[in-house]
Amino acid sequence: MENIKFYKYHGTANDFIMIEDRDKSIEKLLTQDMIATWCSRKFSVGADGLILLQEDKKSDFYMKYYNSDGNESSMCGNGGRCISQFAYDQEWIAGRSMQFMAVDGLHRAIIDEEKVYLSMISVPSVSRDGKAYVMNTGSPHYVRFDNLQEIDIDQEGKTIRYNSTYNSEGINVNIAEIKKNLVSMQTYERGVEAETFSCGTGTVAVAISSLLDTNQPNGQYEVKISTKGGQLSVRCKKHEDAFVDIYLIGPSVRVFEGILFFSKDSIALL
Amino acid sequence: MENIKFYKYHGTANDFIMIEDRDKSIEKLLTQDMIATWCSRKFSVGADGLILLQEDKKSDFYMKYYNSDGNESSMCGNGGRCISQFAYDQEWIAGRSMQFMAVDGLHRAIIDEEKVYLSMISVPSVSRDGKAYVMNTGSPHYVRFDNLQEIDIDQEGKTIRYNSTYNSEGINVNIAEIKKNLVSMQTYERGVEAETFSCGTGTVAVAISSLLDTNQPNGQYEVKISTKGGQLSVRCKKHEDAFVDIYLIGPSVRVFEGILFFSKDSIALL
DSSP states (O other): OOOEEEEEEEETTEEEEEEEOTTSHHHHHOOHHHHHHHHOTTTSSOOSEEEEEEOOSSSSEEEEEEETTSOBOSOOHHHHHHHHHHHHHTTOSSSSEEEEEETTEEEEEEEOSSOEEEEEOOBOOOEEETTEEEEESSSEEEEEEOOGGGOOHHHHHHHHHTSTTTTTTOOEEEEEEEETTEEEEEEEETTTTEEESOOHHHHHHHHHHHHHHTTOOSEEEEEEEEETTEEEEEEEEEETTEEEEEEEEEOOEEEEEEEEOOOHHHHHTO | OOOEEEEEEEETTEEEEEEEOTTSHHHHHOOHHHHHHHHOTTTSSOOSEEEEEEOOSSSSEEEEEEETTSOBOSOOHHHHHHHHHHHHHTTOSSSSEEEEEETTEEEEEEEOSSOEEEEEOOBOOOEEETTEEEEESSSEEEEEEOOGGGOOHHHHHHHHHTSTTTTTTOOEEEEEEEETTEEEEEEEETTTTEEESOOHHHHHHHHHHHHHHTTOOSEEEEEEEEETTEEEEEEEEEETTEEEEEEEEEOOEEEEEEEEOOOHHHHHTO
């Protein structure tokens, strides 16, 4: 592999290296070390993850997602919004609506002028852990409502993620607070093992938890969520503790395109 | 300003956005907010600083250096090594040796296969603050020898940088340790107000302090220094507590080139 063309996108400060890999030839050359190096913020490009845009036989494309540690991971909602924007910007698809496969199944996306609407997997049920809500929105999430001002999210997240219930599989920990119809949240992400500015699947989990926690009746909702990286919203249909027709909605920004001067040295330096 | 071409370099994990600006037309368009946005790691390119490569009437080029907060700053040694490599890679200069102007005066640089040799300003005298050494190597530095394992550099650095002596001007704080001819160091940088993986002018300050602290006789020296971002070395001539012919030596890596999709939105998002 000589030089490699890439693009950098961010969705509410969740940032990704995007590479076109129609025929999966790049996937074959990638190693875990390479991805980890490229995602390293001071030695290389720096990103929360790397996403390959690949051909899929039954949908418009396949989203192949790697965490910044170089491992494949569970679904990333902001990454899903960014790859949809990327596929649109690269003219992979004819119009503004598309469907694509990811590790957790089929997603639909619509690009409007300023936002990307991304369908997320249904949540058939929500379980409880004390006062907290626990569910899988593509990735596993724990949501607790508390006073955000009094919380050290790194400390709190670590305590919960490594307790005996979640230690082996890991979980993403969200602390949220509701004030005047606006839900604010902070997320501790497993894999990163620290706070991140925004988490798409976590935003969906918080929206669902907020509807349950405020005892909303069955119906259609749009919940606005404030993350450290910006504003997102979640549309969904509630039926008891099942949620369907879920959409994650927010901006996606193409920041720059680049050519990486690939060399073994740059990896050895890490 | 529409799209803008840039390059990303790092010198022992001190990383910089490099832009060719021969006629200073880009400098005229830059604002502090723009630079701060571009240096922001999750929303944009991400870097410790931005450097413009500009024409200079009396030398090969001028190094215009901005901190990641968008302000012009004092000399950056790793930045000086990176811009020398950049000028060479861009074929601004005919050979492998050059001289350039920066905020602290004239520097000479030589590019060899794997390293950049950068001349640094002379240090006519070193003062003391208790057991610590204090000097200006292009930027002001405080150096203390201690057990690195027992030091919290962020905590220690903050305490010293904000004490009554240094509070108004600020100072860079280096804690160093000598073991078997290898000097290891950690740096708290003013401006960043946190630990950085490597600091060029700090490395020079630590090399000088190590020669004084071990009571070396006058003469020519090359001191190897280990930083969190990699290995550097410093050559210098010692005459009592004055140091001349100082060179900072280490690798400089061209990581990628990019085109930034400049928009007001991307700044408003920060």
